[in-house]
Amino acid sequence: MTDLKNLALTASAVLLAVLILATLVRAVIGPRFTDRVIAVNMINTMAVAIIAILSVRLKQDFLVDVALVYALLSFLTVVVMTRLVLVRHWRKCRKTEPTDAKKEAAEHAE
Known part of the structure; x- marks a missing residue:
């Protein structure tokens, strides 16, 4: 029974490693930044699962x-990356906002 258990644990760890490689390809190719954030989050989640399997x-x-600490760090990484995306989006909106206001002011002046 222990041989079967060890085989199943090893097979699942190898499968997760293959899935990490596939997700890494997605993180590199991903057309948007949010796709990359989600891919990195998935890689971290699978790494936590592999550490638990190895345990x-x-x-x-x-x-x-170790898996718990890594999961907490992974969560913080996603929060920081999400914050960066939001700040970048807000800055982009602020840059377009004044030009729209100037256009409206010019139209009202005429």
Whole structure:
């Protein structure tokens, strides 16, 4: 039974590693910045899953703590990246806003 369990854990870790590579391709190719953020988030989530699988496979409890800390760092990374996207969007909106106001003011002056 333990051989079957070890085989299943190893197979799932290998499958997740292959999926990480596929997601990495998406992160590089992704046409928009948000696609890249989501791909990086998925890579981090799968890495946490691999660490948890290794914890069970190697019977090392401390790896669960490592996975939890990595998950927290991953969450903070996504929050910071999302904040950067929002700030960039707000700045873009502010740049277009004054020109629209100037056009309206010019139209009302005529």
